[in-house]
Structures are given as C-alpha cells and as structure tokens.
Amino acid sequence: MTSTDLHDGWTLRLERGEAPATIAGRDVPATVPGTVHTDLLDADLIDDPYLDANETSLRWAWDVDWRYRRSLTLEPAAPDERVDLVCEGLDTVAALDLGDRRLGSTANMHRSYRFDLRPEADGVARDLTVTFASATRYAEELSDRIGARPGANSATTAPFPFVRKMACSFGWDWGPDLRTAGIWRPVRLHRWRVARLAEVRPLVDLRPDGTGTAEVHVRVERSGLGTAGPLHLAAAVAGVEVTATLAAGAESAVLTLEVPDVAPWWPVGYGAPSLHAFSLTLSDGDGDAAELDRVDRRLGFRRVELDTSADEHGSGFVLAVNGRPVLVKGANWIPDDHLLTRLTRERVARRQDQALAANVNLLRVWGGGVYESRDFYESADERGLLVWQDFLLACGAYAEDDPIRSEIAAEARENIARLSPHPSLVIWNGGNENLWGHEDWGWKEKLGGLTWGEHYARVLLPALVAELDPTRPYSDNSPSTPHRAPEQIHPNDPDHGTHHQWEVWNRVDYRAYRADVPRFCSEFGFQGPPTSRTIADHVHAADGGPLADAPDPRNDPVWLVHQKAQDGNGKLDRGMAPHLGVPTDWEDWLWAGALNQARALRHAIDHYRSWWPRTAGAILWQLNDCWPVTSWSLIDSLERPKPAWYAVRRSFAPRLLTFVERDGALAVALAGDSDSVWRTELALRRESLAGDVVASATVGVEVAPRSVTVVPVPADVAALTDTSREVVTASADGLVEVHAAVEDVDLALDPAALSASVTATDDGYEVHLRAASLVRDVTLLADRVLRDAVVDDALLTLPAGATATLRVRTSESIDPEDLLRRDVLRSANDLRRPLP
Known part of the structure; x- marks a missing residue:
C-alpha cells in the first residue's frame, strides 16, 4: 500500500465568466491544498481582501468557474491492486476528469471522495482536471427548482442553505463574503491491494470500576479483484491486544478491548487528559501475511453524559464527564481564517492555548463553519479542552429534498466516524438557531408548507448519532429544549435546555442579562473593536490615510466594510451611553467600545456562575475572528487579545468574587471551580472614592468544592448615602471587587487619580x-x-x-x-x- 500526495504541478485557469483582464486567459501556479483566492494573492493578481475595502472589489469571483489542471501518469497496476484518487475536500461544486474520462462530480465541501483510476493505470500521461462551478449559481438554481427558503435576518441573504459549503463563506455579521473555491484539503494517489481499512470507529467508554473499554467497529473495502478470502485484524491499546478474523467476503467486524484500571481522560481542571496509543492492523489470511493497512492514533478513556431531567426550575442541561458534573466555561469557535487553507496546526494550537489561558474549558464548533481539521481535535485532546460539535446547519431553513438531504446524511456519517475517536468531543448538536428561527423569524408564513430542516434536527441526525456514536449525547439544536419538555415549550425558553441571549446587544442594555437564570446559555455576547494595531495595519480611511485622521472615522466607508453587524456602530453607541457615555474622540470611542464589551461579558458570566448548578454552563460568542473586523470576539484576527479576553479570564477563573443581587438586596457570590475547599475571610467596606471607610464588616466564608456561596452584604455597608462618591468593596485572598450604585457617567471618578x-x-x-x-x-x-x-x-x-x-x-x-x-x-x- 502506498499513499502519494498529489500537491505539486497544478495550475489554475478561469474557465467561465468575467474576471479582470490580468486574470482571464492566464495559467496561474496553484498551491494544493489551497483556494483560488490564495493562489491569486500569491500571484499578486488580487489585492488582500482583508485590507481596507478590497473585499468589495472581489464580487466578480462569486459568479465564475475555475479549472485546476496537472499531468498524471499512472504506472500499471498489479492484478489485485486498486489505484484510487482520494480527495479529502473539494470546495465545492466540482467535476473531475482524467484524460477524456469523467471520474465524477461533487457538490459538498464537507466530505471526501474516492475515484477508481485503474482504467488509466497504463503508463500514459494524462491531464487530471478539477473544474469548479460557481457555488452561488448552483445554489440559486437549486433554490429556484425546489423552492426558496428563508434565513436569519441578521446573517445574510445569500442562498447558503442550498449548497453544502461553509455557510459563512457567503458572509456573516462578522465575516467577509468571498465565496471561495478550490482543492481545500489534501488530494492523494492511493494504491492498495486485497483490502483496505475503509472505516475504523472506536467507541470508547470508562466504566464506574475504572475499566476502559474500546468497542472498535471496523469496515473494510475489498479490491474486488479475486481476493475475497479471509482477513486478519489486530487491535492494541494500553497493553491490551485482541484479534479477529473476517471470513471470506465479510466486510465488517467489531473488536472489543478492555483495559482494567486505565488512566482516564479528564477535561482541563479535573485531572490529566491521559491518552493511550491505539493501533489497528489489517493483514491477509491468518495474520502471518504482510500487513495490508494500518491505523494509528490515540484514545482517551472517559464517559460523557448529559442530564436534561426536569426539576422545579424547568429542564436542566448538565454535562458530566466520568460521572462528575462539569461547569461549562465555553466560547464559540468560528473558522480562524476565512481562507481556511492558511490555517496551520501551530496557529490552531496557539488559539486553543489562548482559550485555556482565559480559563475556557469548552469550544463549541459552530454550525456555520466547517468540521475542523484533525489538528484541531488532536490539539484539544492533548489539552483536555472539551469540544461541542454542531452539525453544519446554521441560521436558515434547509430543504429536506434531494440532493440536499442525501448530502447532509453522507457528510454526517463520514464526520461522525472521523471525529468519534477524539475524547475531547463530548456532544453533538443538530444545528444553530434553526428550530428557533422557525418559531420566531417569520419563516412559517414564507415557507407555506415547504420542508425546512426539522427532520434533520429531530430524526436524521439523532438516528445517525445513535447508530454510529452512541457514546455521546445529542442535542437537537442550539438553542432547544430537551425532548422530554412539553411540546409547547419555546425552543429558546431559558428555563429549559439551551438558551441564546441576543436581546442584549440587539435591543436592550447588558444589565438585562440578569433578568433570567438560564439552565445553559450557549450563545451570548457583545461587540468590541479589534485592537488598535490591527486597525492601523488593516483599515485606512477612504482617502488612503490613517483612519484616525479621517474627519469622521466611525462613519468612514472603509471602516464600515469592517463592521458587518446591522446597525453595529449604532448598537455600540447605545450600549456605551448609559454606562460610559459616547465619546466623540476616536481613540476614546475605541477604548470605550472595548471596555464596554469587557464589562458586558463580565456582567453576564458572573451572573451565570453565581447560579451554578442551576445554570450549568455559558458559551460566549465568540472566541476568535476570521479577518480584521469589529465583532464579538475575545481575540482579533491578528491573534491579539482584546480587553474582553482579560475580563473573561477573570470571570472564568477557578475562584470568582462578584457582587450579585438576591431577594432585592446586595450580596457577594464566591464561586469555586476546583476540588478544594475555599476558606477565606471576606472583607466588606463602604468607602468614599478617596478611600475613607464609612462602614465595614468581615465574614468568614467556606466554599465547598465546585460550588457557590452567597453572602449578604450587611445593611450598613450596602446603604450608600452618596451614590456618586461612595462604593462598596469586597476582597478575599487577593480578589477585589467594587460595587457602585450608579454607572460611571454618574460616578465622580477623578481623571487624574x-x-x-x-x-x-x-x-x-x-x-x-x-x-x-x-x-x-x-x-x-x-x-x-x-x-x-x-x-x-x-x-x-x-x-x-x-x-x-x-x-x-x-x-x-x-x-x-x-x-x-x-x-x-x-x-x-x-x-x-x-x-x-
């Protein structure tokens, strides 16, 4: 068996449509894996789409077709040998030809393809071509044929639900609209004989007695060339080995390994994320013959459960690993570069390390992006970083007609099998805001009885997870209510299952975060600008000069290209006004926007944590950016943390001290997220801004492991008599918090203090x-x-x-x-x- 990368010797050429004269009719060297945009950038044929307003000048690229070409010579095959072309990712609507033979066509970015090349294995040079048609045209034609469906008002009007392509490739309220095309994942020549391992799916568990189990489901593909005899399988992990024989003609088997007293895999903050080398070999006959195929990876033994049982507050959503409930301190993950092929294992690792440094323990891979690379999941496995995986349906009504239905089923099958070996993956989720959108966004009237995707969320995807990966829980959507909740419960009811809080940011002040006590908030967030250096390097004024020197930077047309949210700057202003005021100076405005984002997130997270375990988790929107933009991210696209990153680090810390309200009175919540008892003295003071103490109290506090203790503030300490010049301070073990009864605009802060x-x-x-x-x-x-x-x-x-x-x-x-x-x-x- 040999596997050879076919990454060299490719050229790119415009096949159909109108493009700038410098591109039309020209062969461009192509990098594979890559995209058209990155190749044109490398050839200096387009300007950087992330710089200034260049994105808008690339609108022509939506409507054109491209052809990749290279020469391929295949040496003759042995009688029992297969010769396959393996394409791990094609973006998106493609036709493949070798010489004058059509190998096949594709219309799904999220799955791989394999083509039999034996007829061309004769030593003759031929052209291998991959022709990419416009995904926009394909989607629009399919929409016209089977009936248009609505999407999210706040996202995009592009027809992204009609093509299995990264939804945010069509733009989003934080990302550019580039609509890429290309061979975006590896392509290789695979020569094999007799049989190969087509799928290896270890279903891993950890029994209460400490025994790790791996139920390894194996599917083989036989060459079909007179080799239907018995096959031998051998699996090994953590010093345990098992073997099995596939009878002549058989194509599947299950091998079970049991490892007593195995070192378990734990999420960060709960123990070591122990990983164990696993191998599976396939050989001909009784096992003494030469090895035909082999898989090597690492497994982590752990058990994942989701408690959605009803209680006096509604229906919970508590994730448990190895029998221990986990306070989810999460962040939503979007593709870390809109031009996906520029991402490296090192960059992904840096981003995950930044998440961990902010005390984040879970990343939710959002359903408008991609099923991430093996690098992403292996890095998470190594770090004990939990991963919530959306299926890729986001913010739209998805037709249940073919070809969409069969493509979604095929990609789900492949990616469940591909990702299930990773211990970091702890939950599958049926999509983002689709069930909610159907209820609240006017879809019902527009659909007029057309299918919209409920079947995917409630039938197809849970059935596939139950069949292929029963070791993990499944949730219908984010947000959604558990199946056991009454049918009339709204999918975004904060008292049941998962909840998205977008009234804050869109319509109401961030103080409204504390109006609800959600069971699990899987999306909430507030915008802030990127860091100053990122702005200076990537966004200049319309006249080409520094943005800071523009007459009105906030309304400069180039700056607005990098603000994708509907009325985004207006919402920033309205968000600042009651707290900090709205500065007129540009640098002050940027600082106030960054500070207000940080304060909004702290206001939400501190509230959610103070209600653990009733509120079992919070996943903020969002960790990262895919280009330079004003957004909800903690880290901008140049990898620089915003002030909000530091705020989240403090709010997600193992020890949290925060002011809350209970029964209409001021209190202090002390939250501990570790296995140790937190014994401390809480010092409370009412003092002037100048430090004069008016009243004080000291309270001994004991916070049990993984719990919250709420301490009422004594009335004489809480009773501020001059709200513009007095505050209440709380301190314990180096943590200091300040409570003011009024916002900064009404607080007599000394600017020279x-x-x-x-x-x-x-x-x-x-x-x-x-x-x-x-x-x-x-x-x-x-x-x-x-x-x-x-x-x-x-x-x-x-x-x-x-x-x-x-x-x-x-x-x-x-x-x-x-x-x-x-x-x-x-x-x-x-x-x-x-x-x-």
Whole structure:
C-alpha cells in the first residue's frame, strides 16, 4: 500500500465568466491544498481582501468557474491492486476528469471522495482536471427548482442553505463574503491491494470500576479483484491486544478491548487528559501475511453524559464527564481564517492555548463553519479542552429534498466516524438557531408548507448519532429544549435546555442579562473593536490615510466594510451611553467600545456562575475572528487579545468574587471551580472614592468544592448615602471587587487619580501603578507602541491607595515613557476627559 500526495504541478485557469483582464486567459501556479483566492494573492493578481475595502472589489469571483489542471501518469497496476484518487475536500461544486474520462462530480465541501483510476493505470500521461462551478449559481438554481427558503435576518441573504459549503463563506455579521473555491484539503494517489481499512470507529467508554473499554467497529473495502478470502485484524491499546478474523467476503467486524484500571481522560481542571496509543492492523489470511493497512492514533478513556431531567426550575442541561458534573466555561469557535487553507496546526494550537489561558474549558464548533481539521481535535485532546460539535446547519431553513438531504446524511456519517475517536468531543448538536428561527423569524408564513430542516434536527441526525456514536449525547439544536419538555415549550425558553441571549446587544442594555437564570446559555455576547494595531495595519480611511485622521472615522466607508453587524456602530453607541457615555474622540470611542464589551461579558458570566448548578454552563460568542473586523470576539484576527479576553479570564477563573443581587438586596457570590475547599475571610467596606471607610464588616466564608456561596452584604455597608462618591468593596485572598450604585457617567471618578512609572526588564517593561482615589479598569494598550506586546493583565480596578504592576513582554525597544501616554495607559476614569 502506498499513499502519494498529489500537491505539486497544478495550475489554475478561469474557465467561465468575467474576471479582470490580468486574470482571464492566464495559467496561474496553484498551491494544493489551497483556494483560488490564495493562489491569486500569491500571484499578486488580487489585492488582500482583508485590507481596507478590497473585499468589495472581489464580487466578480462569486459568479465564475475555475479549472485546476496537472499531468498524471499512472504506472500499471498489479492484478489485485486498486489505484484510487482520494480527495479529502473539494470546495465545492466540482467535476473531475482524467484524460477524456469523467471520474465524477461533487457538490459538498464537507466530505471526501474516492475515484477508481485503474482504467488509466497504463503508463500514459494524462491531464487530471478539477473544474469548479460557481457555488452561488448552483445554489440559486437549486433554490429556484425546489423552492426558496428563508434565513436569519441578521446573517445574510445569500442562498447558503442550498449548497453544502461553509455557510459563512457567503458572509456573516462578522465575516467577509468571498465565496471561495478550490482543492481545500489534501488530494492523494492511493494504491492498495486485497483490502483496505475503509472505516475504523472506536467507541470508547470508562466504566464506574475504572475499566476502559474500546468497542472498535471496523469496515473494510475489498479490491474486488479475486481476493475475497479471509482477513486478519489486530487491535492494541494500553497493553491490551485482541484479534479477529473476517471470513471470506465479510466486510465488517467489531473488536472489543478492555483495559482494567486505565488512566482516564479528564477535561482541563479535573485531572490529566491521559491518552493511550491505539493501533489497528489489517493483514491477509491468518495474520502471518504482510500487513495490508494500518491505523494509528490515540484514545482517551472517559464517559460523557448529559442530564436534561426536569426539576422545579424547568429542564436542566448538565454535562458530566466520568460521572462528575462539569461547569461549562465555553466560547464559540468560528473558522480562524476565512481562507481556511492558511490555517496551520501551530496557529490552531496557539488559539486553543489562548482559550485555556482565559480559563475556557469548552469550544463549541459552530454550525456555520466547517468540521475542523484533525489538528484541531488532536490539539484539544492533548489539552483536555472539551469540544461541542454542531452539525453544519446554521441560521436558515434547509430543504429536506434531494440532493440536499442525501448530502447532509453522507457528510454526517463520514464526520461522525472521523471525529468519534477524539475524547475531547463530548456532544453533538443538530444545528444553530434553526428550530428557533422557525418559531420566531417569520419563516412559517414564507415557507407555506415547504420542508425546512426539522427532520434533520429531530430524526436524521439523532438516528445517525445513535447508530454510529452512541457514546455521546445529542442535542437537537442550539438553542432547544430537551425532548422530554412539553411540546409547547419555546425552543429558546431559558428555563429549559439551551438558551441564546441576543436581546442584549440587539435591543436592550447588558444589565438585562440578569433578568433570567438560564439552565445553559450557549450563545451570548457583545461587540468590541479589534485592537488598535490591527486597525492601523488593516483599515485606512477612504482617502488612503490613517483612519484616525479621517474627519469622521466611525462613519468612514472603509471602516464600515469592517463592521458587518446591522446597525453595529449604532448598537455600540447605545450600549456605551448609559454606562460610559459616547465619546466623540476616536481613540476614546475605541477604548470605550472595548471596555464596554469587557464589562458586558463580565456582567453576564458572573451572573451565570453565581447560579451554578442551576445554570450549568455559558458559551460566549465568540472566541476568535476570521479577518480584521469589529465583532464579538475575545481575540482579533491578528491573534491579539482584546480587553474582553482579560475580563473573561477573570470571570472564568477557578475562584470568582462578584457582587450579585438576591431577594432585592446586595450580596457577594464566591464561586469555586476546583476540588478544594475555599476558606477565606471576606472583607466588606463602604468607602468614599478617596478611600475613607464609612462602614465595614468581615465574614468568614467556606466554599465547598465546585460550588457557590452567597453572602449578604450587611445593611450598613450596602446603604450608600452618596451614590456618586461612595462604593462598596469586597476582597478575599487577593480578589477585589467594587460595587457602585450608579454607572460611571454618574460616578465622580477623578481623571487624574492614577500615577504611573515604568522600568525596563530583560524581556520588556514593567509599569507601576498607584491610585490616589478609585481608578476603574486600568488597561495598558501596549500594541499601540509595541507590535508584539503581550501584557500580563488588564482591567485592574484599584481602590484608593492600591498599587499594582503591569508586565509587558516584547522583543522591541521604545522610549519607556511611551507606555505612559494617555492613548496607551487607559482607565474608565480618563473617559471623563478628552485626549490631548
């Protein structure tokens, strides 16, 4: 058996449609895996679509066809040998030809294809061509034939539900509309004889007695060339080996391995994510013959359960691993680059490490993207990072007619089998906001009885999971209610199952997060701009100059290309107004937008955590960006954390101290997410902004492992007499929180209260801070002066007299005083004054 990559020697050429004169009629060197856009970029034939307004100049690419071509010579095959062309990913509507023979056609980006090339295995050179038709044209034609379906009002009007292509390739409210095409995953020549391992699907469990089990489902494909005799299988993991024989003509078998006292796989924060080498070999006859095929990977032994039982509050949604309920501290994951083929294992690992550093323990792979690469899931396995996997149906009505129905079934089968060996994968989800959309977004009237995808969510996908991966739970949709909930329960009811909170951001102030106590909030979020350096490098004003020098940067047409949300800047302004005011200065506005995003997320997460286990998890929208854009992300597309990342790190920390309201009175919640008891003294003070103590109390607190303790604030401490000049502070074990009865716009913060100095260190700088009176949310926007700056903390609130040090790591050198500039060292206090 040999497997040879066919990644060299490709050229790309426009096949049909209108393109710029510099592209039409030209052969362009093609990189495989790759896309048309990346090849044209490499050849300097298009401008960077992420820069300025270049995205809008590539509209022509939606409607054209492309042809990839290379020469292929196949040496003659042995009598019992197969010669296959294996395409792991084609984006999307493609026809494949070898010489004058049509090998086949495809219309699904999310599955692989295999073509028999034996007729051409004769030593003659032929052209292998892959012709990609416009996915837009294909989708529009199918929509016209089977009937148009509605989509999300806030996403896109493009016909993405009619082609099995990454939905956000058609644009989203955080992403560009590029509609890529190309050979986006590896393509290879596979020569094999007798039989091959077509599918190896280990179903892994951990029994209560500590025994790990792996039920290995094997499907083989025989060459069909006079080789239908018996086959030998041997499986091994963690020192345990089993064998099996497939009788002549048989094509499937199940091998069961049991490993007593196995080291289990645990999610981060609960134990080590132990992985064990697993192998499966296939050989001819009784096992003494040469090996025909082999699979090597790593398995993690663990058990996953989902408790959706009813209680006095509704229907829960509690994820448990190895019998232990897990507080889900999650983030939604979108493709980390819109041009997917530029992603590397190293970049994915960096992003997952940033998630873990923010105390995130679960990533939800959102249903408008792709089934991620093996790199993504192996990296998560190694880190103990949980993965929630959506099936790829998002924010639209999906017809249940063929060819869509059969394509969805085929891609689901393949990806369930492909991903099921990964211990990090803990739940399958039937799609994003489809059930909710049908109820609330006016679909029923528009559909007029047409199918819209309910069958996928409630019948097809759960049946496939039950058949192929019964070790994991399945949820119909996000949001959705458990099946056992009464049918009349709305799919987005916060008291049942999963909930999306998008009234905040779209219509109401972020204080409304605390109006509900959802059982599990799988989407919520608030926008903020990317970091200043990312803006400066990628977004210039319409006149070509710096955006900061434009007469009205917020309404500059180039800036608006990088703000995809409907009325996004208006919502940012309305979100800031009651809390920070709406600055007129551009740099102040950017800082206020970033700060308000951070505060909104903390307001939500602290509330959700304070209600554990009634609220069993929160998955914020979103971890990452796919291009430079104002969005809901914690990390921008240049891998720079926003202030919101630091806010989430604090709110998802193993120990959380936060002010809450219980029974109409002020209280402090202490939340512990570890296996140890948290014993502490909680110091409560009512004090002036200048630090004068009016009333105080100290309370001994014991927080049991993985639990929350709520402590009422004594009435004399909580009773602020001058709300503009007094606050309540709470401190315990180095954690400090400040409660004000009014927002910053009505709080008499001193804009000159912070003093600072800076010293150089071996790997950067230290900025030393001191507060003369209360200073809120001190943040060092070091990327403004240091391109590679990494700051250890942000959003520090310093009561009067407090000191702190911010550490900056960088490879660059500057005048240290630049770190003390007013546009670099920021706080909520200085939003009360204009920058010079």
